[in-house]
Amino acid sequence: MEEREQKQKKEPEIGLQIHRLDHTISKRLRCGVAKAGVDEVSFMHGWLLRYLYENDENSIYQKDIEHYFSVGRSSVTGTLKALERLGYVYRESVENDARLKRVRLTEKGRKTHETLQSVIDGLDKQLVRGIEKEDIEIFLSVVEKIRKNIEQECKKKEEKG
Template sequence: MVDPREILGSIAIIYRSHLACMAKELEVYKIGSGQFDFLMVLYRKDGLSQETIAKTLKVSKATSTRAIKNLEKEGYVYRQRDENDLRAYRVYLTEKGKEVRKVILEKLVFFVDALLSDFTPEERELLRRLIRKASLKFHESEFKPLIFDSPIDE
């Protein structure tokens, strides 16, 4: 039997390295650690509720609110009351938020290319399929997994 600590430990190291790398790369844009994930969700579908974004990213409402407020303060997003539920807010990208998309995608591609530089194309594809299969186990049906298996339409 495989030691789960080996698998989960490796995933955790990759995840933390990914966050640290992205935080450093995006520091000049004043996009904090993990905040780019919120932008990535909005690139797929703009105008989601804060609650939907939190559920999609599997973070608490408090974490979501804090990240969105920081992104709003830096001018990447704006919040607007939901017309159907005045207690809720929908989050939209600003022009500045849309403009930084290409930079974020380039940084993500750079990180993944560096991570997988020693992998053959076949190993890359196998890893992609296995990670996607594992992520589907824990994903709600209302939103596609945030596995970047295809480029996001420009």
């Protein structure tokens, strides 16, 4: 009986709840993307198209993408190759450094982003329906704190070797 009470008093499983929420949102998003006819684009592809679209006036290189999304070089390389193969992005050489390649959206990539964005906007409206603005601000603040906690823990482990 005492062991059972201890299990009930256990801390909430935040990670599990975040995972469940992520799964539910992903499922809903896949459905919306399929309806919009752009289901060949993965979530990572969509986020990358958005990043490039929003930074069209800036020179974006692979290292910028790695940093922004906190992912490794090989992941970004694979994603960019897939997006190039599908005709969504291209890489152009930089005048002053032949080793650098600026990542740019094609017209197809631009249009696909706009379609995806309308699906995401609809989902975002659905997610916050009936939730007070203050609660959303608290949620976003907590999410940021959780992200920072994870990053700090990872840094500590990296420093220890």
